[in-house]
Structure formats: structure tokens, C-alpha cells
Amino acid sequence: MSEHLTDVQLSRLIDGDLSLTSREAVTVHLRGCPACAERHDQIIAVAATLRSEPAHAWTSAMTSSVIHELPRRRRTVRVGIAAGVSAAMCGLVLLEAAPVVAAALGLLGVLAGASVAVTHPAVAVSGSPLLAIMAVAILAPLAAYPLARWR
């Protein structure tokens, strides 16, 4: 090996990434080439200093923090959906069309819920609060329907 070593060869030597044959050839070259030996010293000093810095390790608390953020965002979506459904049902009550629409929605809900429960059990469990809110959102205006008729 007559030419000077490349930076990649020197870095791979530091990292133990060379084959045995290549490592021996590089080591022999370093012994006889002061210029490459000086560059090797400079690079190894950089790597050693960086490696003395503490790594930033992932912890289970970070996982908990990520997971904690998920339901809160989903609750916001649930409340938004429920508010939208409730507003729509109130409008239907005023139009006196609520019973027919509610029956159709209820039937669709039962079919969709059964389908999800079979294909994605996890969704059925995690989605139960949404179903409860939806039920209230639909039933509350229905309860108000007789009142609207009476008035």
C-alpha cells in the first residue's frame, strides 16, 4: 500500500469496520507513514471526544408520554363528532323528521358496530366512549321531540 490512506479507511479502522486483511495492511501503512499517522491521530481524537459525550437514551417514560398524548387528541375528535351529530339532530327535531332519521341511523349504527366488533375488536373496545356519546347525542334530541310537538 504505497499511496496515502483515505479518510474512509481511517474511520473504518477506528470503528473496527475493516476486514482482518485490510486492517493489517492499514496498520502496517500507518507505522511507516507519518502523514497518515498524524491524520489518524486527529480523527481518533475527534471520535474519542464525541464518544465521551453522554448519549440521549430513550426511556419508558417517553413512551408513556407519547401514548398519553394519543387519547386526548382522540377525545377532541369524539366531542367534535358528537357535537355535530347533536346539532344535526336538533335541526331534524325542528323539522319533525327526527324519528325516521334516528331509526335509520340506529340501524346503520348497529350494523356498523357489529361489523367492526367482528373485524377489529380493538376498535370496538377503544371506540365505546364514542358510541356512548353518539347515543346520548341522538337520544337527547329525540327526548326533546315530544316537547317540541307539544309546544
Add this chain to the structure above:
Amino acid sequence: MRDDGGGLTIQEGELSRGGCVTHTMTGRQGPTPGASDPATSGAESSERTHRRERTAGADDATLVALARGGDENAFAVLVDRYGPMVLSLAYASTLSRMDAEDVAQETFLVAWRGLARFRGDAAFSTWLYGLARSRCADKARRAGARPRLAAHAEADAIQVAPGDPAGRKTALAILAAAGRLAMPQRQAVLMRDVQGLSYDEIAAVQDVPVGTVRSRIAAARRSIADEVGEA
């Protein structure tokens, strides 16, 4: 390392973190899901832990399918599995512990929201690392628009380790030089030397061949050495 008179030689694997075994991170060797965590205690915690343990050994495709259906425990296993790599990339990009945690958290939240769009054409890890790189690039752009905050982030990284004044001065100069590298080089060298990732792991995170990682690390070390040598 020893001096043979004619030159300096190094034994393979001699240079490791803090004189100990090189700390490598693999996505599948993260902390045990739900392991003792003071923030999550009680019956609910043990139930969650039990659920996570049942899914901890599942492959990515299974976990992604469960998570897509709303299973948070399955997603927690994925977060545990890939959190170390995502955080390493974020830390190497931002040089700030706080910013790195923000980027990692944001990455996983984006992944959670985007699971429905993930079709599985590529590996989940490839998709996730792509999201992480995008978040890092966004963070770097914002930091570039606010140079004072970028300088603060640099100082944040430098202050974390104690040491002798001369050594800290050298470390400060080296970290500052690393902070001025092009992003791919900076990420590669810091993931290797500070975070202790292997060449293969860095290649996966950066989505490039291992040869490119070798070139980036070598060029980064050379640039830092030249800059510190001239100072």
C-alpha cells in the same frame, strides 16, 4: 492505542464509548414495554403492562394492523421498539435534548394519525424514519430562521457533560464544528459517535447504503478535525 515509534496504531474496537463496550441501539432492543415506570402505577398500569407484554413479541406488520384499529398498546410497543432510533436521529439533528424529545414525540403522533394511510408497501421502520427525517428538517428550518435559538440549542448539548476545563473547551469546539456540518454528515457522525449506533442502523435511519454512511462519517470527522486544528 499505542505508539510504535513510527506511527500510532489502534486495535479493532479499542475506541469505544467511555472506554466501555460500544453502546449500540437496535430498535428491537429497547426498554421492556411498560417496564417499571413511576409515572404509570396501579391496576391500570399493570393491565396496560400485561397487554403490552402480550404484543411485545409481535412483528411490525401485526402491531401496525392492531394500532391502525386503535390499539394503543400495540402502538406503544412500536414506540418502544423504534423510539431509540428516532430519538438518536432527532438528537443528532438538533443537538438539543429538549428539541430531540419534541421531534420524537411529534414523529410518533404524526405516525399515529397517518397509520390509516400507511399501506405497507415499505417496512414500517422505513416509513417512520422518513417521517422523523421530515420533522428534523422542519426543525432545522425553523432553527435556521431563528439563529439565536439555534445557538442556544448548541449550548444545551455542550453543557450536559462535566469534565476538566481544557477538555471541555476542546469538546465545545468539536461539538460546535459538528453543528456546522451539513445535516446528513452531522446526523451520521453524531449517531455513530454520541448515540453509538452501528453503520447498518444509521443506514436504515438515513435510508442510504452503508457505503454512503461510511463516506459521510469519514468526511464529517475530517471536517471537524480540520476546523478544530485550524482554530
